[in-house]
Amino acid sequence: MLRVAGLTRRFGDHLALDDVTFDVVPGRMTGFVGANGAGKTTTMRIILGVLAATAGEVRWQDQPLTQDVRRDFGYMPEERGLYPKMKIRDQLVFFGRLHGLDAERAAARTDKILGRLGLAERASDVLETLSLGNQQRVQIAAALVHEPIALVLDEPFSGLDPLAVDAMADLLREEVTSDVPVLFSSHQLDLVERLCDDLVVLSRGKVVAAGAVSELAAGPTSTYRLVVDGDAGWLRDVRGIQVRDVAGGTALFDVLDGAVEQKILQEAISRGPVLEFGPERVALSDVFREATR
Numbered sequence: 001m002l003r004v005a006g007l008t009r010r011f012g013d014h015l016a017l018d019d020v021t022f023d024v025v026p027g028r029m030t031g032f033v034g035a036n037g038a039g040k041t042t043t044m045r046i047i048l049g050v051l052a053a054t055a056g057e058v059r060w061q062d063q064p065l066t067q068d069v070r071r072d073f074g075y076m077p078e079e080r081g082l083y084p085k086m087k088i089r090d091q092l093v094f095f096g097r098l099h100g101l102d103a104e105r106a107a108a109r110t111d112k113i114l115g116r117l118g119l120a121e122r123a124s125d126v127l128e129t130l131s132l133g134n135q136q137r138v139q140i141a142a143a144l145v146h147e148p149i150a151l152v153l154d155e156p157f158s159g160l161d162p163l164a165v166d167a168m169a170d171l172l173r174e175e176v177t178s179d180v181p182v183l184f185s186s187h188q189l190d191l192v193e194r195l196c197d198d199l200v201v202l203s204r205g206k207v208v209a210a211g212a213v214s215e216l217a218a219g220p221t222s223t224y225r226l227v228v229d230g231d232a233g234w235l236r237d238v239r240g241i242q243v244r245d246v247a248g249g250t251a252l253f254d255v256l257d258g259a260v261e262q263k264i265l266q267e268a269i270s271r272g273p274v275l276e277f278g279p280e281r282v283a284l285s286d287v288f289r290e291a292t293r
């Protein structure tokens, strides 16, 4: 497990990170979100050892993270670090070798990943001749080529079209075995909700929410939505609930009393077709807005 433990970072008088603590669990994708300037890149740079913490530390398997271990991480930095004038395939093989793969393995991994990202035909092209989206794909390939033990990705999906996002997400899922923790920052909350298992929300250098996306986005289970093919006005007379809103066949209500929602479902079915019934989910964007207010 990768653990960020009490990270604090000052830039002069500015407290960019204030006692930031969270875990990135192996085999799970952790989304790292927060407004501009919240401290995501600073946290990631400290994890990767290119910036020192003022206080706190990064731990790997319950030990302080060392440079030796970091070499086996896959990293996609904010300032993308590839060689513009080098051919794509040569560059990826080079990165693989740099991280300790032998020549044959580095070539095999490069070809596999380029194929999965739809870039096999561009393998001999120079990086800077590619579109920005394709350069981004090569960046993710560079992070993955050496079979990393952990992945730290700063905005890996920015600038990609939806098909490219899907291809990259599929590749990540395939590459991320049960013992690899993945941390990625993003401003695309819909993507984070779709791709991540866990979420860390940062606001002005502090962790303001963390946990499983399913739990954070589940919302209060006491609020239910009922959609019927008819008028749902009868709900106003039901005891044990507080109706929030009824408009035609759509109703939103809070359950005040135990199992009353099942009785409501039965009543609704006896009155006609039920189109939708269940606890109301909160959008991740609402969780985010609430957490970063």
Ligand SMILES: Nc1ncnc2c1ncn2[C@@H]1O[C@H](COP(=O)(O)OP(=O)(O)OP(=O)(O)O)[C@@H](O)[C@H]1O
Pocket: 011, 014, 016, 034, 035, 036, 037, 038, 039, 040, 041, 042, 043
């Ligand atoms: N080298 C630096 N010197 C001074 N201040 C810095 C430095 N790096 C970051 N900061 C400040 O630290 C704060 C956190 O910045 P950081 O880049 O980590 O935020 P972020 O969450 O990644 O933002 P964004 O979403 O815009 O990329 C900001 O106020 C930023 O101005």
